[in-house]
Amino acid sequence: MNAPNVRTFSNTRELSVSLADLTVKLCEESIEIRDRFTIGISGGSLPKLLAADLKNREDIEWDKWHVFFCDERLVPLDHEDSNYLLCKKEFFDHVPIPEDQIYTIDSSLLPQLEQAVKKGAEATEEASLEIVEDYEQKLISVFATVNAVKFPVFDLLLLGVGPDGHTCSLFPDHPLLDLTIGWVAYIGDSPKPPPRRVTFTLPVINHAHNITFVATGEGKQDVLKEIIENPECRLPAALVQPTTGKLYWFLDDAAALNLTSSKVTTIS
Ligand SMILES: O=C1O[C@H](COP(=O)(O)O)[C@@H](O)[C@H](O)[C@H]1O
Numbered sequence: 001m002n003a004p005n006v007r008t009f010s011n012t013r014e015l016s017v018s019l020a021d022l023t024v025k026l027c028e029e030s031i032e033i034r035d036r037f038t039i040g041i042s043g044g045s046l047p048k049l050l051a052a053d054l055k056n057r058e059d060i061e062w063d064k065w066h067v068f069f070c071d072e073r074l075v076p077l078d079h080e081d082s083n084y085l086l087c088k089k090e091f092f093d094h095v096p097i098p099e100d101q102i103y104t105i106d107s108s109l110l111p112q113l114e115q116a117v118k119k120g121a122e123a124t125e126e127a128s129l130e131i132v133e134d135y136e137q138k139l140i141s142v143f144a145t146v147n148a149v150k151f152p153v154f155d156l157l158l159l160g161v162g163p164d165g166h167t168c169s170l171f172p173d174h175p176l177l178d179l180t181i182g183w184v185a186y187i188g189d190s191p192k193p194p195p196r197r198v199t200f201t202l203p204v205i206n207h208a209h210n211i212t213f214v215a216t217g218e219g220k221q222d223v224l225k226e227i228i229e230n231p232e233c234r235l236p237a238a239l240v241q242p243t244t245g246k247l248y249w250f251l252d253d254a255a256a257l258n259l260t261s262s263k264v265t266t267i268s
Pocket residue numbers: 042043044045046071072073083159160161162163166167168169192
């Protein structure tokens with residue numbers, strides 16, 4: 001395995017500027033080659049760190065952006081737990097990405113999921129499948145015409161990592177980690193609330209052209225050492241290993257504190 005490309009920054013402001021630089025570079029390259037920029041965004045701490053500098057950049061062809069969510073909590077889009085709402089407040093409200101190029105879950109399907117959960121496992125499976133299939137159709141609408149491939153190939157996926165090593169809504173030791181087919185999966189027992197979510201599968205993540213993890217704060221020191229430096233680590237974030245794409249880590253000094261400098265390529 002190549003030494004991971006780890007970039008560390010003394011504060012989140014510097015991290016955001018460098019993250020914006022990389023995003024703009026990848027955006028320009030993608031538009032040059034494919035005349036569009038396909039990006040998957042995560043929730044949690046990421047939207048704020050992404051938008052802090054990027055939202056003020058000029059000369060970005062925002063109308064070429066197609067935005068998906070690497071995972072989404074199954075709550076209404078105006079609910080405080082919604083990853084979409086978070087991204088909207090931090091990012092979409094400040095940049096002119098066309099609304100119909102921001103692909104959200106179909107929230108009109110949520111009440112029937114709630115009813116189904118009360119009825120039992122079979123009904124839940126059926127209702128959750130509708131939500132999953134709707135989101136996969138949205139992916140097909142963007143990717144199938146360009147890439148006649150088994151999996152969508154994103155220009156950039158921006159991922160977070162939890163202190164337990166989860167990424168997207170893929171949690172440690174969960175059966176969803178074993179999926180080798182399917183683009184989007186339902187999880188009804190997320191250990192981090194809210195329990196019902198959808199997530200990109202590992203094959204979708206690993207097919208991306210570029211994957212960037214962003215993690216800050218001392219609460220992530222231990223797990224990052226494990227994920228980045230232990231080749232045997234099976235935590236979800238460690239299973240993100242792009243098939244042919246590039247993998248970057250953007251960390252602040254607090255998160256990177258335990259990393260052994262000889263084992264990583266650190267670009268400060
Ligand atoms: O629940 C989630 O958590 C992860 C990690 O969030 P962070 O606040 O620790 O950065 C996030 O990447 C994911 O999108 C979200 O649904």
